[in-house]
Amino acid sequence: MIGSNATIPAAHPSLPGGLGQGYDQLVAGHDEMIDAQREVRPHWQSLLRALNQLGTSELARRWEEARHLIRENGVTYNIHGDPRGLDRPWQLDPIPLVINASEASILEAGLIQRARLLEMILADIYGPQHLLRQGQLPWELIFAHPGFLRPCHGLRPPGQRYLHLYAVDLGRTSDGTIWALGDRTETPAGMGYALENRIILSRTLPDVFRDCGVQRLALFFRSMRETLRLMAPHNHDNPRIVLLTPGPSTDNYFEHAYLARYLGHVLAEGADLTVRDNRVYLKLLGGLQPVDVIVRRLDDAMCDPLELRGDSFHGVPGLLQALRAGNVAVANTLGSGILESPALAAFLPSLCRSLLGEDLKISSAPVWWCGETNGLDHVLSNLSRLILRRVSQNHRQHPIVGSHLTTQQREDLRDRICARPADYVGQEPLQLSTAPVLAGQRLEPWSLVLRAFLTAVEGGFAVMPGGLTRVASNAPELLATSLQSGGGSKDTWVLASGPVSTFSLLRGTVQPVELNRGGGDLPSRAADNLFWMGRYAERAEGVVRLFRAILVRLTEWSGLIEVPELPLLLRALTQLTQTFPGFTGVGAEVRLANPETEIRSLLFDRHRPGSLAATFEGLQRVASMVRDRISTDMWRILNSLDLDDWGARGIQRPLTAVLGLLNQMVLTLAAFGGLAAESMTRGAGWRFLDMGRKLERAANILSLIRSTMREKTTAEGPLLEALLEILDSTMTFRRRYLNSVAPAPALDLLLADETNPRSLAFQLVQLAEDIDNLPRAQPTAGRTPEQRVILSMVTAVRLAEVLSLSQLNEQNQRSNLEEFLARLESDLPLLSDAITSSFLSHLQLSRQLASEQPGSRS
């Protein structure tokens, strides 16, 4: 460190006891807060003063609150390679990075220049390619790069703007120089985290924030929103803007959801969008709604499976065609990822001179491209020192750090480079500056990288007065690679030179909150998933209850003489789970005599369709797709159904212990249903969930009664008891009829009684109500198909005469009951189909058509 033997004050005036004590002793290079003389830099003084006034314990207390806020807000970052996609809570340090006004304005000019330069290069690559023709940019860098998307060549974005959002990682070395470490032009991530950091910090330290005169971020986001609005080819005044995300499994999903909410955009996945008549549409319950602008957080090549990568599940087939037709705008322009090639940096200084007539203001960290002889020689002779990247490597892949390699690995790398030199780039590792991080009770200097953000504005670019600062205590060379690496993040405070604008985009502060109770804006995909979540939850409950009744009889009694209804229940189980032949058909006698193997398979085999394990798996899968629409508590309940444990432990347990698990399971599922009933608003989403439940429960009742009561058996009494128990109606029955269990009153309670929430009639009446309350694109005069089906079912149940249903014919069969149940059972799928075709018909997934193989016929 320069001047380290200069005056070292024993007790620094600005770093009094507690927080800052000993910090200067830990600093070993350039530090953002203290200078070479170990003096606190002027622009950090008011922050330190304010923090010291607060005191260590108060800061710690407030910070605990902030951490709570982070958890509450669900700020997370998914880590790749985590099999369950666990969300890691976002790490935020309470000490912001402070940048003074004069440095910020120098930086701003450099950033804008860099953004302009990159945009010009991009426009040339996807346009006339003068730079390639004149050799200013080696053709290999572009033609060999998988990110150069030929189908996107010649697409003309509105206003000739190619780069709408741009981010760049900056780092400072010991001599004070600031370097660009990496450009983000494809789907620049991080601005949502920067915003969230700011909101948390300004809430936790409002007094400190105010006293320091920090520039606000809202104006930047307003410019960005304005830019996106103006891109719209249609509906300039009120365009529909969607943020296209790969979905909840992606690492930055939190940010996608957060930004969409903040900017008032619709968060959509590829399956929510479709192209018709050269236009992009959003699939909503109320019908297809045109989309004007897409802010995509999906990689270039994934955006259109028709013209780009065919194996993409996340894209919108036909998007390129809609772009060519000029009916939609996409930010950033598709193909912009090519600018992230690490080799490009080697050519920026000369390109800047020739394209802008200026010297590059912010240099890239020194790079050598091995496609040129000089570069190759330099890299090969400095292999042990440099950081190596593939030219085509995206920022999610880690670079190779030369100094971490063994001699053998280094030799292998040398061979690989020599075989394909143009694929490699060597980058000089930089000793990055440090900034104070709160570690326990004291400050420690950690290396930092600042990600700066820009948005296109009319005639140029605007820079966010702030950014996302990431810090790490070790391996700083990896900081530049991605948001995933590094130990934490900081808010970034750019000090104002004048008065601070207090404009805010947060709802409630400037605009009146728009009251919205409609349901037409529910994406069809979410409605479909909620519907299926309802069905799976109910199916699981029905199966669990039947299992419980069977296991009680198997474990607490012995022999068929004591439980004559058991074979009937086992057959009903096969019927209900649709796992034929099971306890029916050929070989059923053997399995009925010794049912345990089949029962265990139906409980625990997750690979067997219809099994309880498979049903749970389905439930969790569907629930994970609508996580943003169910409460945290509902999600927690589902998570408590530990499937691995269920399969692994359950299979070895004796049946009595399994019975205990099933009892627990009934409570868990009841809690889930209870929360759905109590805590979800009665919007379209809840209607679909409820329809799923009611439909499934109706099917469950029909299946149970139909498979057991078709004919009179000697076990009729115990059977009716069992049915009442499974359908949770024993108490009501006892209260009404005391002890005479007869078919007619049981059937009345289970089928026709509209006041019994477990009866068939109750399910159908509720279904009718749900259907009547669904959002409809156009009010229709008559009844819709689904209304007609449900009305006919409700009427059939209301008109049914229970005494006649329970009557036996000469063969001791209940032919009236059979006819009645069969008709209703065949109506249920009609109802389900009618709902699907009215509300979810455009939900099918697209897939690739097989192509012919040339010459395969000759």
Add this chain to the structure above:
Amino acid sequence: MIYRIAHSTIYQYSDPVTFCQNLVHLTARQSPWQACKQSQLLVNPLPAVTASRLDYFGNPTTYFSIQEPHYRLSVTAINVAALTIPVTPLASSTPPWEVVRDMIRSARSDLRLEACQYVVDSPYVASSSALAEYARPSFPPRRPLLEGVLDLMQRIHREFRYDSRATTLATPLQEVLAGRRGVCQDFAHLQIGCLRSLGLPARYVSGYLLTTPPPGQPRLIGADASHAWLSVFCPEHGWIDIDPTNNVIPSDKHILLAWGRDYDDVSPMKGVILGGGSHTLTVSVDVIPVAEAMF
């Protein structure tokens, strides 16, 4: 020679397809040796949207979408093309292959820049040391480019077996090289890969071939399929077509449809559908010589 080519593709689905979007390369492009006299694309059911343009490589391409439910999609492309015999340089007069390789590295002119497109890796064809090794015996030092190319073509023709059941569109090139069998598309990719692995530009050509019937027998209608070969870049001359499947330099019996880096750039038809269940695909190609007077 003038040919009329009818290329018909029929998809039949078990369930209705509610929506489909397709991208086809079924219009014959022009070249110094070929003029496309007439081109027609018949799609049934009638598309809601049809848009034609030239792709990045200059091939005519058509996008169409069908927005009504259908069980059957039929696409028939009819091209009438007039061909002359290409001028091919004397193999021994072409420059040494190393000269071509090095010239490409320092591309300056538009034509050479265009050739550079075809020396780098593409989705189906990546250069490798194994491919370079296979190609090496055909390219001793200073051998004229075309001599080496023709020698390689002969070796592929001799050492590989035509077997339409050995490969699919998804079979990787290493497997073709190891298994020594495949169809025209595989052989074209193979030779392209060999040449690129030596640093020489080569492109994929999609088209049709008139299969000459044995003397005295009638020409079989519908037996012809779409065909694939390749083209190599020779400075001062331009592109020279090579057909390793038939071991010939194509003359006026190879009708050109489109070219690109590999199959992926110019596949005759790709599509994305909604619904459809399972489907069957039937393709037939008829290439009929027609009298000059008709056009």
